[in-house]
Amino acid sequence: MAPKIVKMGIDVHLNGSAEQFHDVFCSRTHHIANVCPDKIQGVEIHEGEWGSEGSIICWNYVHDGKKCVAKELIESIDGKNNKMTFKVIEGDLLKDYKSFKFILHVTPQEEKGSIAHWTLEYEKLKDHIPDPHTLLQLVTDVSKDIDAHLITQPQVSRVEADVPIKATAEQFHDVFCSRTHHIANVCPEKVQGVEIHDGEWGTEGSIICWNYVHDGKKCVAKEVVESIDREKNKITFKVLEGDLLKEYKSFKFIIQVIPQKKGSRVHWIMEYEKLKHHIPDPHSMLEFAVQLHGLASLMFSTIV
Structure with a gap:
């Protein structure tokens, strides 16, 4: 039955x-x-x-x-x-x-x-x-x-993507946590430079500046490393200044790397609040990040 x-x-x-x-x-x-x-x-x-x-x-x-x-x-x-x-x-x-x-x-x-x-x-x-x-x-x-x-809270939205990688969660997390300044060496056509303005690499509260190319334009983003959770291979960057804040009131990049049986999975989150309703969701920026992660993974064979 x-x-x-x-x-x-x-x-x-x-x-x-x-x-x-x-x-x-x-x-x-x-x-x-x-x-x-x-x-x-x-x-x-x-x-x-x-x-x-x-x-x-x-x-x-x-x-x-x-x-x-x-x-x-x-x-x-x-x-x-x-x-x-x-x-x-x-x-x-x-x-x-x-x-x-x-x-x-x-x-x-x-x-x-x-x-x-x-x-x-x-x-x-x-x-x-x-x-x-x-x-x-x-x-x-x-x-x-x-x-x-x-409706009483800031209108924060998010876009997300999951990407499988061959590297370990610890390796990939370390690239964005402690070796961020090397990313420009691997993909200079996308990231032209990453410099530290305050603090130390791999520490919460540090301020770093990205020079990158997005949608064919040279852009800048000054970000604070808002949080680092090494146990969960998770890091959050909050944008303080730069091109993104011309369209968004706030913008965060959250990266968490989750171990899998083979390799790991990178979970990208972008949290943002638009300055105006007609501003598009940052799908092209998410695609940029997904492409960047593939190039960043090459660092495991190029950095000693």
């Missing part, structure tokens, strides 16, 4: 952008408890990384006046379409349901804002189990709380 899978859904109208709302549930899920602590008391990661498929997270929430727990697998993420699926693998919901999924799809609207379409997909353990209408209402209320919070 085929499983009796049932679906119920709702549209929640949002004032914020589709990208922002999706990013909260994808990469910043752990902040939701700060926005609506009366409904969500905590979200912790148990396995994997925030914003990556296959990760396992645990929700502590209040439903129908009771404290509940749900351990979920991030089954799929579609960043391009602002869509993701959470599959419940342990917790209170599985006392009544054989399976349970939360599917989020956020679509931009032509004039303003976006719509979050939530789908609850479930199979009851017994026929008399009620449909989860109150849970759908909880999801709606949490969505509205998050949207209200987002």
Whole structure:
């Protein structure tokens, strides 16, 4: 006998952008408890990384006046379409349901804002189990709380890319952390120079200046090394001055290198706030970074 899978859904109208709302549930899920602590008391990661498929997270929430727990697998993420699926693998919901999924799809609207379409997909353990209408209402209320919070915050967006490499995570991280000034030797047509203006190479708080060619133009970016996490092979650069700030109020480059069975995976994130709405998202800059990482990997055979 085929499983009796049932679906119920709702549209929640949002004032914020589709990208922002999706990013909260994808990469910043752990902040939701700060926005609506009366409904969500905590979200912790148990396995994997925030914003990556296959990760396992645990929700502590209040439903129908009771404290509940749900351990979920991030089954799929579609960043391009602002869509993701959470599959419940342990917790209170599985006392009544054989399976349970939360599917989020956020679509931009032509004039303003976006719509979050939530789908609850479930199979009851017994026929008399009620449909989860109150849970759908909880999801709606949490969505509205998050949207209200987002419109009071700076309109920070992000673009991301994952790139597999043959080098180890430690090797690649070290290039951007401590040997950044050598990158111009490997790809002078893209990066013409990297100089330190304050501090020491490989230390937080140092200020470095990049001279690079982007979209056929010579550009400059003065950046502070905002944070370094050697244990996670992660580094964040915050732009202080330069060409990028002609179009963006703020701009950050975040690089994390994650070990794989063979080689590693470079996760690039660019976080930015536009000065004006018509400014394009920096996809060409992301492509520049992806190309740069391939050339930078040559350093392992050229630097002694």
